[in-house]
Amino acid sequence: MLTSLVRANLSKSSFRTRTDLGVWRSSSRKLFAMQEVTAKMHDSAIKEPKSGDPARVGKKKDEKFMLKTAKGTRDQNPVQMALRERVFNVIKESFARHGAEQIDTPVFELKQTLTGKYGEDSKLIYDLADQGGEMLSLRYDLTVPFARYLAMNKITNIKRYSIGKVYRRDNPAMTRGRYREFYQCDFDIAGQYDPMLPDAECVVIACEILSKLNLGEFRVKINHRGILNGMFKVCGVPDEKFKEICSAVDKLDKSPWEEVKKEMCEVKGLSEEAADKIEAFVKFNGGPELIEQLLEQDIGKNESAKKGLDDLKLFYDYATEYGVEKHILFDLSLARGLDYYTGIIYEVQLVGEGEEGVGSIAAGGRYDGLVGIFDAKKRSTPCVGISLGVERIFTLLENQLAESKAQPRSVQTEVFVCSVQKDLVKERMRICAELWREGLKAEHSFKNNPKILVQLQYCEDKQIPLAIVFGENELSQGVLKLRNVATREEVVVPRANLVEAIRERLANTTV
Amino acid sequence: MLTSLVRANLSKSSFRTRTDLGVWRSSSRKLFAMQEVTAKMHDSAIKEPKSGDPARVGKKKDEKFMLKTAKGTRDQNPVQMALRERVFNVIKESFARHGAEQIDTPVFELKQTLTGKYGEDSKLIYDLADQGGEMLSLRYDLTVPFARYLAMNKITNIKRYSIGKVYRRDNPAMTRGRYREFYQCDFDIAGQYDPMLPDAECVVIACEILSKLNLGEFRVKINHRGILNGMFKVCGVPDEKFKEICSAVDKLDKSPWEEVKKEMCEVKGLSEEAADKIEAFVKFNGGPELIEQLLEQDIGKNESAKKGLDDLKLFYDYATEYGVEKHILFDLSLARGLDYYTGIIYEVQLVGEGEEGVGSIAAGGRYDGLVGIFDAKKRSTPCVGISLGVERIFTLLENQLAESKAQPRSVQTEVFVCSVQKDLVKERMRICAELWREGLKAEHSFKNNPKILVQLQYCEDKQIPLAIVFGENELSQGVLKLRNVATREEVVVPRANLVEAIRERLANTTV
Known part of the structure; x- marks a missing residue:
C-alpha cells in the first residue's frame, strides 16, 4: 500500500470515491472545513491592526494569550x-x-x-x-x-x-x-x-x-x-x-x-x-x-x-x-x-x-x-x-x-481488529502483534470493551478495507471472521491461516 | 528501485559491497572524509572563545566572513x-x-x-x-x-x-x-x-x-x-x-x-x-x-x-x-x-x-x-x-x-547513456527522453563530446548498474549496446527493444 501510494499519480481518479457509504462521510470533509476555519482565524489575526505596529515593539509581555500559528504560517492536517x-x-x-x-x-x-x-x-x-x-x-x-x-x-x-x-x-x-x-x-x-x-x-x-x-x-x-x-x-x-x-x-x-x-x-x-x-x-x-x-x-x-x-x-x-x-x-x-x-x-x-x-x-x-x-x-x-x-x-x-467528492485516505491501516464481547482486549493485542510482525498495518481500539458499532464506524470513517471480527464463540472454534468493510461481506477464516487470508484479500481490494 | 529502497531494512548487508571494483572506490568515501573535515571546522568554531562572549553582542558587523554553518548545525551530504x-x-x-x-x-x-x-x-x-x-x-x-x-x-x-x-x-x-x-x-x-x-x-x-x-x-x-x-x-x-x-x-x-x-x-x-x-x-x-x-x-x-x-x-x-x-x-x-x-x-x-x-x-x-x-x-x-x-x-x-567497507548509493540512476563518438549529443537526448517517458531512471553527460572512459567511470563511481553504449556504427544498424557496468559484459540490443531489454536486465541485477 505504501508502494502504491509512492507510485500514485495525482489524478483525481486515484482518490477513491465512496458513494456506497452515504452515512459515513467522513473525517476528511471535516478536516477541510476545519482548515477553512483555521484560515479565517489567520486572516483575522493578520488584519489585527496592532500586530505589526512598530510602537508596540518590545511591549508584548502583557499581551493576551492567542491560540494561533504565527502570521503567514499554517498547520498541515x-x-x-x-x-x-x-x-x-x-x-x-x-x-x-x-x-x-x-x-x-x-x-x-x-x-x-x-x-x-x-x-x-x-x-x-x-x-x-x-x-x-x-x-x-x-x-x-x-x-x-x-x-x-x-x-x-x-x-x-x-x-x-x-x-x-x-x-x-x-x-x-x-x-x-x-x-x-x-x-x-x-x-x-x-x-x-x-x-x-x-x-x-x-x-x-x-x-x-x-x-x-x-x-x-x-x-x-x-x-x-x-x-x-x-x-x-x-x-x-x-x-x-x-x-x-x-x-x-x-x-x-x-x-x-x-x-x-x-x-x-x-x-x-x-x-x-x-x-x-x-x-x-x-x-x-x-x-x-x-x-x-x-x-x-x-x-x-x-x-x-x-x-x-x-x-x-x-x-x-x-x-x-x-x-x-x-x-x-x-x-x-x-x-x-x-x-x-x-x-x-x-x-x-x-x-x-x-x-x-x-x-x-x-x-x-x-x-x-x-x-x-x-x-x-x-x-x-x-x-x-x-x-x-x-x-x-x-x-x-x-x-x-x-x-470534488473525492476523499483521500489519511491512514494506511489495512485491517482493524474488532472484538464483539467484553474482556477480549488481550486477545486483540495478540492478534495485532502477530499482524505487525508480518508487516501488516493493523489497529485495534484503545478501549477495553469497545462497542462493535463504534469499531466498525471507525473502519468506515478511515476507509480501512478489512476488519477482523471475533467473540468467545470464534475463539473456541479456532476461527476469526474477516470482513470486507465496504461490502460488509464476512468470511470465516481459521486462526492459523489469518495472515495468508488477509494478504489474499488485500491483493484483490483497491484502496 | 524506489520500492526496494522504501522497504529496505538497515542491516549492513543491505548496502552493496563492491570489492570487484577496486580502482573505482569512490565518492562515498570522499563524502565521509569531507564530513569529518566539516565536523572539525565546526569544533574549532565552537571552541572559538569569543563567539559566545556577551561583551561582543551587537558588535558583529565588521566580523570577518566565515564560510561555515551555524554553531551546532551541519549539512547533510x-x-x-x-x-x-x-x-x-x-x-x-x-x-x-x-x-x-x-x-x-x-x-x-x-x-x-x-x-x-x-x-x-x-x-x-x-x-x-x-x-x-x-x-x-x-x-x-x-x-x-x-x-x-x-x-x-x-x-x-x-x-x-x-x-x-x-x-x-x-x-x-x-x-x-x-x-x-x-x-x-x-x-x-x-x-x-x-x-x-x-x-x-x-x-x-x-x-x-x-x-x-x-x-x-x-x-x-x-x-x-x-x-x-x-x-x-x-x-x-x-x-x-x-x-x-x-x-x-x-x-x-x-x-x-x-x-x-x-x-x-x-x-x-x-x-x-x-x-x-x-x-x-x-x-x-x-x-x-x-x-x-x-x-x-x-x-x-x-x-x-x-x-x-x-x-x-x-x-x-x-x-x-x-x-x-x-x-x-x-x-x-x-x-x-x-x-x-x-x-x-x-x-x-x-x-x-x-x-x-x-x-x-x-x-x-x-x-x-x-x-x-x-x-x-x-x-x-x-x-x-x-x-x-x-x-x-x-x-x-x-x-x-x-x-565497514559498505558504500550506500546516493543516486538511483538505472542506466547511463554513453556515446563513443563526437556529435551524438542529440541522439543521447532522444534516447534519454524515451527512457524517462517510460519511467526509467537515466542520465547522460552534459558535455557535447565526452570521453567514453569518463562516462564509464561515472557509472562505476555512482554504482549505476547499466550503460547504453553507441556510436555511428550502432545507429546505422539500428542497434545499441547494453553494458552491465559491474561485469563489463555487453550485449547488442535492437533500438526498438531497448526499454524491454533494460527492464529485463534490471530485474536480474541486485543494486
Missing part, C-alpha cells in the same frame, strides 16, 4: 499531509529519475551568508534574536545555502536536489498559496559543462513533474539576463541602473506597464525616452522566430544580447529533442527579481490562470557567479537550477479536492 | 541523505503500520505558546528578532506544537505522527549526535481511553523501529511521575520542591549521585535526610517483582505512588501480550526533565553504551495536562507519545558505515 506526501513523492521520483543526489542544509545560516544576495527582497529575511552567539537568519531560499555548501566543501560538480522550508516576511496571501513559511523543491546542476545542456534538463524536469501532477496545461516562459542587459543598453539605460530597472521589469507580471514605468522614471530616475524604448521590447513574446528577428535588429548587434539569443536558440533545439518545446514561450518581459542570475531564466505558469491565480509555480535560471562569492579564491562554479513552489501546487490540489 | 531517507522510511512505515496520521506544524510558534512548558530548559529556546511583528520562537520539540494544534482545532482524539526539525541552544556534542538543529520523529495518541492501552502501543512502536534498524540490543527504561511524586512525599520533600528535585534526579544518567545530591541540598535547599532517602530509592531497578515489592512498602500506601505502580503493573501485562516485555526495565532513577509529564515515562537506550555513548535514542511519556493549558475552557485531552532522536541513530549508522 492529515488529509493535507497525505496530499503533500504524494506530491513530494512525484517530485522526488522525477529528481531521482534524472540522477540527482539529495542534500540538506540547516534552516538558519550565518546572517552574513545571506547578506547582499537578494537585492530589494533582502528586507524580507527573518533574523534570529541576538542571544549572545552568532548572528543568524532563517534561509530565504535553498539556492544561497547550496552555493555556500559547494564553496565550503569545494565541490565543483554535482546534480543535487533539496526539499525544505524557507522563510520570507512577505505579505501573506494564503488563499492563493502565498505563505511566510513554505516548501521549496530545488533541483540544481553545478559544473563546467557545454552550453544549455544542464539548462535544458532543468526545464525538462519541471515539465515532467507538472505533467505528472495533472494540473492542466502549463507554459514555461524563458528569457536571458544577457538579452535583458543588451536590451537595457540599447534602450539607453545607464549601466549602474541595470539591476534596479530589471527589478522594475520583474513587476510586470503583477502590475500594468504604466505603474512600472512610473517606478522606473519617478522612483529610479530613468529618462522617459529610455522607458518608452523598453516598453516596445517587453511587449514581445514568441518562439524561435522571435529570436531570429531580434538577431537581425540593433539589439542583435549587442554582444551580451547576441550571446543570450544564441543560448536560447540552442535551448529551443534541445527542448525539441526532449519533446518539451510546445510548452516554451520566449518572453522579453520576464526578468526574475533576484540579483544572482547570469544567464537563462525561466518561470512556469498554468495556462488559463488570470491575475487571481497562484502565479508562477516553478522558476529558476543560471547563476554562474554565486558560488564564487563564497570561495576564498573567488573561483566560480557555474550553476543552473529550478525551484518548485509547492505551496501553490498544494493550494490548487486542495481546491480541486474540496470541489 | 548525499550519502548521509540516502541513509536518512532509509531511516525515515523505516520509521514512517512503522508509524503507518499502527494507523497513525501525519500532521505538520510551522518551525516557529508565537513565543508565548512555548513559554512555561519546559522548566529549566526554557533558556535553550531560540527567539526570532523583533522585526516589528509578532514575538516568535523556534519550536523546542514537536509535543507542545501538537498540543497547541489539538486545542486550536478542538481535536479530542487522534493517533498522529510528525517528523520535523527542532531547535535547542544547547552545548553541542556533534560527535555524539547532539546538535542544535535536529530531527525528531514523534508518535502520539490523544484521547480518553482505558489505562495503559495507548501507552503500551507507543513502546511497542519504539521497539519495532529499533529492531528494524538493527542497532543492537536495547533497553526501555520506564518509571511514572506518580511513583516519583509518591517517592518524594515519602522521603519528606516539600510539595513545592517536587519539580526542581525531579529535575535533579533527571541528571542521574549523566552525573554521579554525589553531584546530584549536592545540587539537591546546596542549590535547591533540600534536607540531607530527604536526599539520603531518595538515594535509597533511585538505586532500585528491576521487573514486575520490584513493583510488587514497592506495593508492600510504605511508598505503596501513598495514593499517587500506588496509582503509578498499578499502571506499570498493567503496562507489564500488555507489554507481555505484545511480546516486548524482555526489553523493559523499571528504573526508579528515571525522571525526564520536562514539566509536562503526568504518568508513565520511558527512555530507550542501547545496551552496552557507556557514558561515551549517544545516550537515549527515544523517549516520551504521558502528558494529560498540556492540551488543557491551551484550551480556553481548560478542558484536558489525555495524551501519550514517544519521540525518536534520530540524529543519534544517524550518528551510530554513519559510524557503522565508516568502519
Whole structure:
C-alpha cells in the first residue's frame, strides 16, 4: 500500500470515491472545513491592526494569550499531509529519475551568508534574536545555502536536489498559496559543462513533474539576463541602473506597464525616452522566430544580447529533442527579481490562470557567479537550477479536492481488529502483534470493551478495507471472521491461516 | 528501485559491497572524509572563545566572513541523505503500520505558546528578532506544537505522527549526535481511553523501529511521575520542591549521585535526610517483582505512588501480550526533565553504551495536562507519545558505515547513456527522453563530446548498474549496446527493444 501510494499519480481518479457509504462521510470533509476555519482565524489575526505596529515593539509581555500559528504560517492536517506526501513523492521520483543526489542544509545560516544576495527582497529575511552567539537568519531560499555548501566543501560538480522550508516576511496571501513559511523543491546542476545542456534538463524536469501532477496545461516562459542587459543598453539605460530597472521589469507580471514605468522614471530616475524604448521590447513574446528577428535588429548587434539569443536558440533545439518545446514561450518581459542570475531564466505558469491565480509555480535560471562569492579564491562554479513552489501546487490540489467528492485516505491501516464481547482486549493485542510482525498495518481500539458499532464506524470513517471480527464463540472454534468493510461481506477464516487470508484479500481490494 | 529502497531494512548487508571494483572506490568515501573535515571546522568554531562572549553582542558587523554553518548545525551530504531517507522510511512505515496520521506544524510558534512548558530548559529556546511583528520562537520539540494544534482545532482524539526539525541552544556534542538543529520523529495518541492501552502501543512502536534498524540490543527504561511524586512525599520533600528535585534526579544518567545530591541540598535547599532517602530509592531497578515489592512498602500506601505502580503493573501485562516485555526495565532513577509529564515515562537506550555513548535514542511519556493549558475552557485531552532522536541513530549508522567497507548509493540512476563518438549529443537526448517517458531512471553527460572512459567511470563511481553504449556504427544498424557496468559484459540490443531489454536486465541485477 505504501508502494502504491509512492507510485500514485495525482489524478483525481486515484482518490477513491465512496458513494456506497452515504452515512459515513467522513473525517476528511471535516478536516477541510476545519482548515477553512483555521484560515479565517489567520486572516483575522493578520488584519489585527496592532500586530505589526512598530510602537508596540518590545511591549508584548502583557499581551493576551492567542491560540494561533504565527502570521503567514499554517498547520498541515492529515488529509493535507497525505496530499503533500504524494506530491513530494512525484517530485522526488522525477529528481531521482534524472540522477540527482539529495542534500540538506540547516534552516538558519550565518546572517552574513545571506547578506547582499537578494537585492530589494533582502528586507524580507527573518533574523534570529541576538542571544549572545552568532548572528543568524532563517534561509530565504535553498539556492544561497547550496552555493555556500559547494564553496565550503569545494565541490565543483554535482546534480543535487533539496526539499525544505524557507522563510520570507512577505505579505501573506494564503488563499492563493502565498505563505511566510513554505516548501521549496530545488533541483540544481553545478559544473563546467557545454552550453544549455544542464539548462535544458532543468526545464525538462519541471515539465515532467507538472505533467505528472495533472494540473492542466502549463507554459514555461524563458528569457536571458544577457538579452535583458543588451536590451537595457540599447534602450539607453545607464549601466549602474541595470539591476534596479530589471527589478522594475520583474513587476510586470503583477502590475500594468504604466505603474512600472512610473517606478522606473519617478522612483529610479530613468529618462522617459529610455522607458518608452523598453516598453516596445517587453511587449514581445514568441518562439524561435522571435529570436531570429531580434538577431537581425540593433539589439542583435549587442554582444551580451547576441550571446543570450544564441543560448536560447540552442535551448529551443534541445527542448525539441526532449519533446518539451510546445510548452516554451520566449518572453522579453520576464526578468526574475533576484540579483544572482547570469544567464537563462525561466518561470512556469498554468495556462488559463488570470491575475487571481497562484502565479508562477516553478522558476529558476543560471547563476554562474554565486558560488564564487563564497570561495576564498573567488573561483566560480557555474550553476543552473529550478525551484518548485509547492505551496501553490498544494493550494490548487486542495481546491480541486474540496470541489470534488473525492476523499483521500489519511491512514494506511489495512485491517482493524474488532472484538464483539467484553474482556477480549488481550486477545486483540495478540492478534495485532502477530499482524505487525508480518508487516501488516493493523489497529485495534484503545478501549477495553469497545462497542462493535463504534469499531466498525471507525473502519468506515478511515476507509480501512478489512476488519477482523471475533467473540468467545470464534475463539473456541479456532476461527476469526474477516470482513470486507465496504461490502460488509464476512468470511470465516481459521486462526492459523489469518495472515495468508488477509494478504489474499488485500491483493484483490483497491484502496 | 524506489520500492526496494522504501522497504529496505538497515542491516549492513543491505548496502552493496563492491570489492570487484577496486580502482573505482569512490565518492562515498570522499563524502565521509569531507564530513569529518566539516565536523572539525565546526569544533574549532565552537571552541572559538569569543563567539559566545556577551561583551561582543551587537558588535558583529565588521566580523570577518566565515564560510561555515551555524554553531551546532551541519549539512547533510548525499550519502548521509540516502541513509536518512532509509531511516525515515523505516520509521514512517512503522508509524503507518499502527494507523497513525501525519500532521505538520510551522518551525516557529508565537513565543508565548512555548513559554512555561519546559522548566529549566526554557533558556535553550531560540527567539526570532523583533522585526516589528509578532514575538516568535523556534519550536523546542514537536509535543507542545501538537498540543497547541489539538486545542486550536478542538481535536479530542487522534493517533498522529510528525517528523520535523527542532531547535535547542544547547552545548553541542556533534560527535555524539547532539546538535542544535535536529530531527525528531514523534508518535502520539490523544484521547480518553482505558489505562495503559495507548501507552503500551507507543513502546511497542519504539521497539519495532529499533529492531528494524538493527542497532543492537536495547533497553526501555520506564518509571511514572506518580511513583516519583509518591517517592518524594515519602522521603519528606516539600510539595513545592517536587519539580526542581525531579529535575535533579533527571541528571542521574549523566552525573554521579554525589553531584546530584549536592545540587539537591546546596542549590535547591533540600534536607540531607530527604536526599539520603531518595538515594535509597533511585538505586532500585528491576521487573514486575520490584513493583510488587514497592506495593508492600510504605511508598505503596501513598495514593499517587500506588496509582503509578498499578499502571506499570498493567503496562507489564500488555507489554507481555505484545511480546516486548524482555526489553523493559523499571528504573526508579528515571525522571525526564520536562514539566509536562503526568504518568508513565520511558527512555530507550542501547545496551552496552557507556557514558561515551549517544545516550537515549527515544523517549516520551504521558502528558494529560498540556492540551488543557491551551484550551480556553481548560478542558484536558489525555495524551501519550514517544519521540525518536534520530540524529543519534544517524550518528551510530554513519559510524557503522565508516568502519565497514559498505558504500550506500546516493543516486538511483538505472542506466547511463554513453556515446563513443563526437556529435551524438542529440541522439543521447532522444534516447534519454524515451527512457524517462517510460519511467526509467537515466542520465547522460552534459558535455557535447565526452570521453567514453569518463562516462564509464561515472557509472562505476555512482554504482549505476547499466550503460547504453553507441556510436555511428550502432545507429546505422539500428542497434545499441547494453553494458552491465559491474561485469563489463555487453550485449547488442535492437533500438526498438531497448526499454524491454533494460527492464529485463534490471530485474536480474541486485543494486
